[in-house]
Amino acid sequence: LAKASDIEDKILLIKVLASMYTPRLRSQQNLLIESDIKKLTDSTDRRLGAEAVMEYSRLGYPSDRYDVLQRAHGAKTVDDDAYYGELAHGLRFSSAAQQLQMLAEIEKSRNPYAHEVLAFTFSSGAAFLQLDAPAQARLLKVLSNREPNFPLELDGFGAFDMTRYVIWMDAVAKMESVLSGKPYAGLVLVRLSGQQADPRKILAVFSHPEGQRVIRESRDIVQLRKLLSRAQTYAESLPQNMMLNGAAAAFTKQMAGK
Numbered sequence: 001l002a003k004a005s006d007i008e009d010k011i012l013l014i015k016v017l018a019s020m021y022t023p024r025l026r027s028q029q030n031l032l033i034e035s036d037i038k039k040l041t042d043s044t045d046r047r048l049g050a051e052a053v054m055e056y057s058r059l060g061y062p063s064d065r066y067d068v069l070q071r072a073h074g075a076k077t078v079d080d081d082a083y084y085g086e087l088a089h090g091l092r093f094s095s096a097a098q099q100l101q102m103l104a105e106i107e108k109s110r111n112p113y114a115h116e117v118l119a120f121t122f123s124s125g126a127a128f129l130q131l132d133a134p135a136q137a138r139l140l141k142v143l144s145n146r147e148p149n150f151p152l153e154l155d156g157f158g159a160f161d162m163t164r165y166v167i168w169m170d171a172v173a174k175m176e177s178v179l180s181g182k183p184y185a186g187l188v189l190v191r192l193s194g195q196q197a198d199p200r201k202i203l204a205v206f207s208h209p210e211g212q213r214v215i216r217e218s219r220d221i222v223q224l225r226k227l228l229s230r231a232q233t234y235a236e237s238l239p240q241n242m243m244l245n246g247a248a249a250a251f252t253k254q255m256a257g258k
Contacts, residue, residue, distance in 0.1 A: 001036055011051045014040065023060030034062055041068055041077075049077040057086045061093035066102070084114035088121065091139075092130040099135035107142045115146045116164060123171040128178060140175045143168065150200045155241045162204040162247075169201075170210045185217035192227055199234035200244070202227050206254065207247035215254050228255050 001013045014037055021033045037059065040052035053072040057065050066087075073083040087102040094102060106114045118139065122128045128136060148165045150156050173187045180187075188210070192202050205211040206227070218224060228251055235241070235248035 007045055007048055010040070010048055014048075014051050014055050018055040018059060021059050025060070030060070034059055038068065041072060042075075046077055049075075050082070053078055054082065054086070057090060061090050063095075065090060066094065066098050080109065080111055081113040084109050084111040085117050088114045088117035091118070091135070092121070092127055096132035096135065099132055100138060103135060103138045103142055107145075110146075115143065116167075119143060119168045119171040123167055123174060125174055125178065128175055136175070136179060140172065140179060143172050143175070150198055155238045155244065157200050157203070157241060157243050157247070159243075161200075162207070165201055165204045166208045166210055169205055183217065185214040186220070188214045189218060189220060189223050189227070193223060199230050202231045203235065203244060203247040203251065206231065206251040211251070212254055215258065221258050224255065224258065228252065 001010065001017060004010045004013055017033050017037060021030055034056070037052050037056045041049055041056055043049035043052060049072065053068060056062070056068055059065075069078070069083055069086055072078045073080075078086075084106055087106055091099055091102055106118070122131075122139060122143075128139075131139065146168075148161070148168050150161050150165070151158075169188060169191065173184050173191070176182065176187050177184045188205065191197075192205065205214070215224060231251055232248050235244040238244055
């Protein structure tokens with residue numbers, strides 16, 4: 001790496017070097033890899049510096065990764081998505097104090113990508129339990145306040161929007177269940193049952209495995225049928241939209257016999 005002169009070669013070698021790192025092991029080899037990659041995080045070549053920063057950030061999360069990320073962001077070596085996304089990725093491997101700092105930064109930034117990373121990462125109950133207790137509560141608050149929405153167009157119902165919403169719902173319901181002791185299925189129903197709730201959110205959830213879990217675990221059949229009725233009515237108002245009607249049909253099938 002030290003002898004390479006071409007930027008493309010150095011970028012490739014950084015990736016190779018990072019792949020040789022054993023996460024969270026304080027071996028001599030790991031320390032040398034950290035040192036070699038960290039030296040390039042301040043490179044005057046922005047592409048090289050950005051690659052070094054991103055790889056360093058993922059090296060089993062060295063204790064100074066937050067400082068390295070902050071410095072790179074301040075120098076505009078990495079953009080907002082890269083910076084706030086890395087804060088979200090490394091949150092569970094950071095100290096208790098840093099967890100709260102990172103969450104405060106992410107919340108203030110209102111960066112959509114970082115919130116998507118948080119929801120995806122912490123939809124895993126095991127990942128959520130790695131956080132310090134105050135950070136768990138703060139994370140639930142941060143994500144609860146950033147509920148994804150569907151496009152303004154009434155028939156906007158793409159696969160990306162569906163998946164993003166379901167991941168968010170699954171994550172916040174699991175977190176709230178851990179912290180409150182309330183059942184997952186009931187928490188999902190509450191969030192979908194408001195009069196102003198977008199019917200597309202109902203269709204998204206109940207066309208995915210998370211919705212099947214709610215149907216399987218919930219005892220509130222009356223509320224489930226109300227949600228089904230709202231979803232069917234919405235889909236029927238847009239007969240030309242195959243995805244909406246397909247989601248409604250999937251929900252109807254799942255509810256058969258209930």
